[in-house]
Amino acid sequence: MANTPITAVIVGGGHRAVIYADYSLKHPDELKIVGIADPDPERREMCRLKYGFDKAHCFESAAELAAVPRFADAVINGTMDHQHYDTSVPLLEKGYDMLLEKPFAVSEDEMRRLLDVIRKNGNKVMICHVLRYAPFYLALKQRVASGQLGDILNIQMAEHVSYHHLSTSYVRGKWANSDKSKTTMLLAKSCHDIDVMAWLMQPDKPVSVSSVGSIFQFKPENAPEGAGTRCTVDCPLVDSCRYSAKKIYLEHPDRWTCYAWADLEHKKDQTEQDRIESFKNGNPYNRCMYKCDNNVVDHQSVLVNFRSGATGTFNMVGGSAKSMRKIHIVGTLGEAYGVFEENRFTVSMIESDAPSGYRDEIVDLNEAGSEGHGGGDDNLTADFIRYLRTGEQSVSCTAIENSVAGHLTVFKADESREKGGQLVTIDLP
Numbered sequence: 001m002a003n004t005p006i007t008a009v010i011v012g013g014g015h016r017a018v019i020y021a022d023y024s025l026k027h028p029d030e031l032k033i034v035g036i037a038d039p040d041p042e043r044r045e046m047c048r049l050k051y052g053f054d055k056a057h058c059f060e061s062a063a064e065l066a067a068v069p070r071f072a073d074a075v076i077n078g079t080m081d082h083q084h085y086d087t088s089v090p091l092l093e094k095g096y097d098m099l100l101e102k103p104f105a106v107s108e109d110e111m112r113r114l115l116d117v118i119r120k121n122g123n124k125v126m127i128c129h130v131l132r133y134a135p136f137y138l139a140l141k142q143r144v145a146s147g148q149l150g151d152i153l154n155i156q157m158a159e160h161v162s163y164h165h166l167s168t169s170y171v172r173g174k175w176a177n178s179d180k181s182k183t184t185m186l187l188a189k190s191c192h193d194i195d196v197m198a199w200l201m202q203p204d205k206p207v208s209v210s211s212v213g214s215i216f217q218f219k220p221e222n223a224p225e226g227a228g229t230r231c232t233v234d235c236p237l238v239d240s241c242r243y244s245a246k247k248i249y250l251e252h253p254d255r256w257t258c259y260a261w262a263d264l265e266h267k268k269d270q271t272e273q274d275r276i277e278s279f280k281n282g283n284p285y286n287r288c289m290y291k292c293d294n295n296v297v298d299h300q301s302v303l304v305n306f307r308s309g310a311t312g313t314f315n316m317v318g319g320s321a322k323s324m325r326k327i328h329i330v331g332t333l334g335e336a337y338g339v340f341e342e343n344r345f346t347v348s349m350i351e352s353d354a355p356s357g358y359r360d361e362i363v364d365l366n367e368a369g370s371e372g373h374g375g376g377d378d379n380l381t382a383d384f385i386r387y388l389r390t391g392e393q394s395v396s397c398t399a400i401e402n403s404v405a406g407h408l409t410v411f412k413a414d415e416s417r418e419k420g421g422q423l424v425t426i427d428l429p
């Protein structure tokens with residue numbers, strides 16, 4: 001039985017779903033991809049050839065897949081944020097277990113309705129909170145859970161989103177306008193970080209939150225004088241502006257390939273000329289960074305109160321020189337702090353006999369995996385398979401019932417931000 005792979009159907013064969021599905025190519029005894037639902041015929045065919053299943057198992061939508069008898073153990077749902085609820089419910093009703101991308105819902109109401117469906121049908125659902133599986137955060141969790149740091153009284157976290165990542169996702173890209181994407185930046189980008197905070201604090205629970213944030217930088221009134229509307233088409237500053245699409249994308253075509261050159265995805269042997277033409281022909285990533293339709297904040301601060309009286313703070317800051325996630329956990333016996341991208345943290349223990357008053361230990365995890373999200377993507381897929389096979393939840397397990405505290409804190413933080421920072425109560429289901 002141990003050698004029988006879990007079978008899964010991809011729903012939404014985009015950038016993320018194939019990362020998890022690729023696990024089947026490395027571990028065919030654990031996971032087998034047996035079908036796809038996606039309206040994009042080229043993505044359907046690409047997945048069919050890559051994972052090797054029959055045309056009869058290619059569907060144009062989640063609804064079409066849900067209309068036929070269940071033929072696999074699970075679904076890998078990698079549709080866009082606002083589609084997660086609608087695409088998941090009919091498949092959960094059909095009995096599929098699910099690996100579901102974050103955010104698993106885009107509102108508290110959707111979240112509660114999704115939980116009701118899962119409780120009724122008894123599905124195993126895990127959320128793609130990949131950071132819990134990165135060696136850095138897992139090692140911190142183990143330190144906290146061991147009691148070494150004592151009772152946790154405060155967690156300080158920050159996520160700095162680089163200027164080119166901010167451009168790609170939250171100014172020029174798919175998550176820039178919440179009327180279209182139905183998500184906020186905190187939900188789309190940093191639900192991972194708030195999830196990590198809630199997970200580290202377990203069994204403590206968040207009870208209230210307040211938050212402020214706004215668009216600071218990329219808005220029309222801040223545009224340099226004389227700026228055009230499309231960088232390589234009508235802007236005289238195309239070679240001097242540090243945010244010009246020419247500098248961010250054309251001169252670094254490998255950096256954000258799947259987003260900036262989405263219209264060329266299926267073109268073999270893409271050339272620089274193809275990319276130049278794409279920018280001339282309405283590619284949204286060529287828009288002036290100050291003159292887009294972005295309405296999501298570019299920075300937001302969140303203050304969380306926990307039932308024990310402990311507090312957590314989180315700063316999301318977009319537009320930084322480099323991407324960085326920082327964390328500092330303070331307990332009654334000691335503290336742990338580090339930078340995720342460095343894959344290393346320091347533990348400082350109170351030691352009143354020592355001349356300095358403390359004892360430091362450096363924990364260096366650079367030997368551990370460094371693939372997507374610090375190795376988190378593959379580790380999460382492996383744990384999903386284990387969870388389906390055994391029903392047992394690991395210390396990282398992102399089963400939906402363990403992921404609610406983070407998501408609900410985000411929904412309530414955004415409610416607080418909309419109310420100018422007013423304290424909002426968190427009532428966990």
Ligand SMILES: NC(=O)c1ccc[n+]([C@@H]2O[C@H](COP(=O)([O-])OP(=O)(O)OC[C@H]3O[C@@H](n4cnc5c(N)ncnc54)[C@H](O)[C@@H]3O)[C@@H](O)[C@H]2O)c1
Pocket residue numbers: 011012013014015016017037038039040043060061062063078079080081083087101102103128129130188373
């Ligand atoms: N876990 C992470 O770290 C992480 C990182 C980035 C993105 N994400 C999340 O992953 C999700 C997917 O992002 P992406 O960039 O891969 O998106 P994508 O646009 O590349 O893929 C979505 C796919 O869904 C398909 N689709 C649309 N409607 C469908 C339907 N009714 N039924 C089936 N398929 C349908 C689209 O054709 C597309 O191929 C998003 O929710 C995003 O927030 C997660």
